[in-house]
Amino acid sequence: MSNSPIMQQLSLPLNILNTEPKTTSQFQEILKTLNMTNSPGWPDKFGELIHNWCTKKSYSPIKTLSLFTGGGGLDIAFHDCGFQIIKMLELEPKYIKTLETNSQPGKYLENSQPICINIRDYFPSPELEIDFIIGGPPCQTFSAAGRRASGVPGTNDTRGKLFLEYVRILKKLQPKGFLFENVYGIIGAENGKAWQTIQTAFQEAGYTIYYRILDAADYGVPQHRERLFIVGLKTGNYLFPAPTHGPDSIGKEPFYTALAAVKDINISEKKLEIKGKYGHLLTDIPPGLNYSFYTDKMGHPQPIFSWRSKFSDFLYKADPEMPVRTIKAQGGQYTGPFSWENRRFSIAELKRLQTFPDAYEIVGNRSVCIEQIGNSVPPQLGRILALGILEQVMGVKLPFSMQYLSPTQKLGFRQRKRQLTKRYAEKAEEAIAKFSTQSLEKLQTVSLSINNYPNQRNIEKFLSTDFGWHDLPKSNSVKIYLNYDLHSSCWLIDAGKSQLRDKKNQYSIDIIPSANFPDWVLNTERVKLIASDWDLEVFTGLWKAFEEKLRQITGKADLVQLSGYYQYQPKIKMTMSFSRELETNSIWRVVESIIKGIGVKTQLSTQKLAFLWGVNTEDIFQYMQCLRKIGYEVRNHNTNPQIIPGEYLIPYTFPTLNPKSVQLRKNLEFRI
Structure with a gap:
C-alpha cells in the first residue's frame, strides 16, 4: 500500500475520521461540555478548563521539548492540553526572561526549564526521554517582506537551514512525533526546491508528515494569520482539526472579532497616540483599511501615497467587526494594527488579539513585548492542534467530539481574503463620499496652490550625512543654497554650495509625467532641477528640495509616491543634460543612465x-x-x-x- 499521507489518512478508523456533517456549532458544543460562556477573553477560560480536565486524567505525562520557543505561544497551548513541557530552547536572552518568569512556582509554565542557547550548540543527553517536539525556526527567510525585496532566500540563508538542526534533534531523541510551524512562503521558496528539501529531511529522519496552511481566525483567534503546520509521526495517522469558527466551521460559528476580544480591557498603558508626519492621517482611514485609502486607486481626491508603495500594515486600522490582520513582530512607527479608536493597541489588548492568557506575563519594553507576541503561534490555535494530537496520536478520549478535515477538504480563507478587498474598497468609497463639497474644495485649494509658497532666492538648507533635510545646521551637515521659481508652466529649483547669483549652470534634470500618466498631481507642466556646482551633495540637495516642495504643495508623502512603487511602470520620465562633455567613466555618466531608467x-x-x-x-x-x-x-x-x-x-x-x-x-x- 502507498505510504503517502493521503492514503494513510484514508485508512483511519471511522470513529477517528469523524468528518460527517453536522448542523450545530462544534464550538458551542465544546462550550456546553466545558460549562463556559463565549465572553471576552474566553480562550483563557478554555485553556484553564482543558488543563484542569487533563490534570485529572491518569495517563502518563507526555514529555515535550520546545525548540525556538520565543515568547511561548505553542508552549502555553500544549501545556494546557496536558503535554509536559520539559525544556524550552531559545536563543534570545530577552525572550528567556519571559520564559523564566512564567516557569516559576505557581506560574503558567511551572516546572519547565528555559535554556538560552543556540540550537546548533544543543546536544541532548542520551538519558533525555522525549515523547513530542514542538516549535518552528525563525521565518524571516521565507517571509512576505523577503518576497517584496525581490524573492526569498529560503535555504540559501543560514536561518533557512535551521530546520536541519530540528531534524538532527529528531534523529537523536526519536520522539513519537513533532509539530513544526512556519510561514506559508516556505512552500514556494526557491521554486519549491526548499520545501522539497524540508519534506525529504523529515521523512529521512523516519517520520510521515502531514501538513496544511491554516488561518488562525478559523480556530477562535481574533486575528487572520496564515501559517504552515507540519505534523510528523513515527507511526499512526493524523488529520487536522476542522475550523471551530468562520464560514468553514461546522454550524458556521461567527469569527471571534477584535472588539469582542478587547472590549473589557482597561487601558493603563501610556503613550498610545500616533504622532509624526503621518499620524494625523489615521483618523480618516475607515476601519479595516490602511494607507491605500489615500491612493488614487481607492478614489481619494488628493492622493498622498502610490498604490502598493507601502507594506499592507502601514497605517492599518483594525476593523472591530472582524479579526485583525496579522500582528507583526517588528515594524516602524506607522506599523499597524492600530485601534479603531485611532491609537495604538495596548500590550494587554495585543495579548488578547493573539490569545495569550491575561495571566501570562510578557517581559520587556513595548517593542520587545510586541516581538514576542508577533513571533508566536496564537495559543488558541495551538490548543486545537494539540487536542487533535492528544486524541489521534496519544489515544486520549476527549470530553467532547472533535471534528477533522478530510485529506481533500479545502478551506476558503484565501477566497474570503479576495472578498474582503472588495468590501474595503466599498468602505473607502463610502468614506470619501461623505466628504463635503466644501471640504474637498478646501483640501484641493490648500494642497495645489503654488501661490502659498512664493518664489525664493538663496534659501539656506542643510543636508546631514543620514540624508536628513533641515532648516538649521546639524552635526556633520553641509549647507546648500537654493532658488525656487515655481509657475504653472515649470517648477525651477536651483542648488549650489554658495550663493547662486550669476552662477553658471553645470547640469539640469528635466522631469515630466510619463505618456501613460499625463495627469500628475503637480500644478505645473514640468520640473527642472538645476545644479551650479559639480558636487554630489548638491545633487542630493536638489532632490531633497524637490521632495520637500512636493510634500508641502501636493501632500504627497515623498518622491516614491509621485513616481509609484518600483515594480510598476513609473509615472514620471526624466532626462539629464550637461553643460560640457564628461569623461566616459565619470559617476555623472552613471547617474545620467540611472535617471533615464537604465539599469x-x-x-x-x-x-x-x-x-x-x-x-x-x-x-x-x-x-x-x-x-x-x-x-x-x-x-x-x-x-x-x-x-x-x-x-x-x-x-x-x-x-x-x-x-x-x-x-x-x-x-x-x-x-x-
Whole structure:
C-alpha cells in the first residue's frame, strides 16, 4: 500500500475520521461540555478548563521539548492540553526572561526549564526521554517582506537551514512525533526546491508528515494569520482539526472579532497616540483599511501615497467587526494594527488579539513585548492542534467530539481574503463620499496652490550625512543654497554650495509625467532641477528640495509616491543634460543612465550593468558605493541575502534614502 499521507489518512478508523456533517456549532458544543460562556477573553477560560480536565486524567505525562520557543505561544497551548513541557530552547536572552518568569512556582509554565542557547550548540543527553517536539525556526527567510525585496532566500540563508538542526534533534531523541510551524512562503521558496528539501529531511529522519496552511481566525483567534503546520509521526495517522469558527466551521460559528476580544480591557498603558508626519492621517482611514485609502486607486481626491508603495500594515486600522490582520513582530512607527479608536493597541489588548492568557506575563519594553507576541503561534490555535494530537496520536478520549478535515477538504480563507478587498474598497468609497463639497474644495485649494509658497532666492538648507533635510545646521551637515521659481508652466529649483547669483549652470534634470500618466498631481507642466556646482551633495540637495516642495504643495508623502512603487511602470520620465562633455567613466555618466531608467528596477549582474552604463566591470562596486553616498538605495546580497551574489538592484531612478530608511543601516560590503 502507498505510504503517502493521503492514503494513510484514508485508512483511519471511522470513529477517528469523524468528518460527517453536522448542523450545530462544534464550538458551542465544546462550550456546553466545558460549562463556559463565549465572553471576552474566553480562550483563557478554555485553556484553564482543558488543563484542569487533563490534570485529572491518569495517563502518563507526555514529555515535550520546545525548540525556538520565543515568547511561548505553542508552549502555553500544549501545556494546557496536558503535554509536559520539559525544556524550552531559545536563543534570545530577552525572550528567556519571559520564559523564566512564567516557569516559576505557581506560574503558567511551572516546572519547565528555559535554556538560552543556540540550537546548533544543543546536544541532548542520551538519558533525555522525549515523547513530542514542538516549535518552528525563525521565518524571516521565507517571509512576505523577503518576497517584496525581490524573492526569498529560503535555504540559501543560514536561518533557512535551521530546520536541519530540528531534524538532527529528531534523529537523536526519536520522539513519537513533532509539530513544526512556519510561514506559508516556505512552500514556494526557491521554486519549491526548499520545501522539497524540508519534506525529504523529515521523512529521512523516519517520520510521515502531514501538513496544511491554516488561518488562525478559523480556530477562535481574533486575528487572520496564515501559517504552515507540519505534523510528523513515527507511526499512526493524523488529520487536522476542522475550523471551530468562520464560514468553514461546522454550524458556521461567527469569527471571534477584535472588539469582542478587547472590549473589557482597561487601558493603563501610556503613550498610545500616533504622532509624526503621518499620524494625523489615521483618523480618516475607515476601519479595516490602511494607507491605500489615500491612493488614487481607492478614489481619494488628493492622493498622498502610490498604490502598493507601502507594506499592507502601514497605517492599518483594525476593523472591530472582524479579526485583525496579522500582528507583526517588528515594524516602524506607522506599523499597524492600530485601534479603531485611532491609537495604538495596548500590550494587554495585543495579548488578547493573539490569545495569550491575561495571566501570562510578557517581559520587556513595548517593542520587545510586541516581538514576542508577533513571533508566536496564537495559543488558541495551538490548543486545537494539540487536542487533535492528544486524541489521534496519544489515544486520549476527549470530553467532547472533535471534528477533522478530510485529506481533500479545502478551506476558503484565501477566497474570503479576495472578498474582503472588495468590501474595503466599498468602505473607502463610502468614506470619501461623505466628504463635503466644501471640504474637498478646501483640501484641493490648500494642497495645489503654488501661490502659498512664493518664489525664493538663496534659501539656506542643510543636508546631514543620514540624508536628513533641515532648516538649521546639524552635526556633520553641509549647507546648500537654493532658488525656487515655481509657475504653472515649470517648477525651477536651483542648488549650489554658495550663493547662486550669476552662477553658471553645470547640469539640469528635466522631469515630466510619463505618456501613460499625463495627469500628475503637480500644478505645473514640468520640473527642472538645476545644479551650479559639480558636487554630489548638491545633487542630493536638489532632490531633497524637490521632495520637500512636493510634500508641502501636493501632500504627497515623498518622491516614491509621485513616481509609484518600483515594480510598476513609473509615472514620471526624466532626462539629464550637461553643460560640457564628461569623461566616459565619470559617476555623472552613471547617474545620467540611472535617471533615464537604465539599469534600475531589476536585479542585474555587474557585467550587465557595466555594459549598460559604458563603464568598466571592476569599477561597478565603487560606483555603487558612490550612489549610496548620494542617497540612492542600492541592494545586493549583503543588504538583502535573497539577491544573488554579484547582482545589484537599484529600485528607483532618484535618491530615496532618508534617516528612517532600513537600507541606510545596511552595508554593501560584507563585514564580520
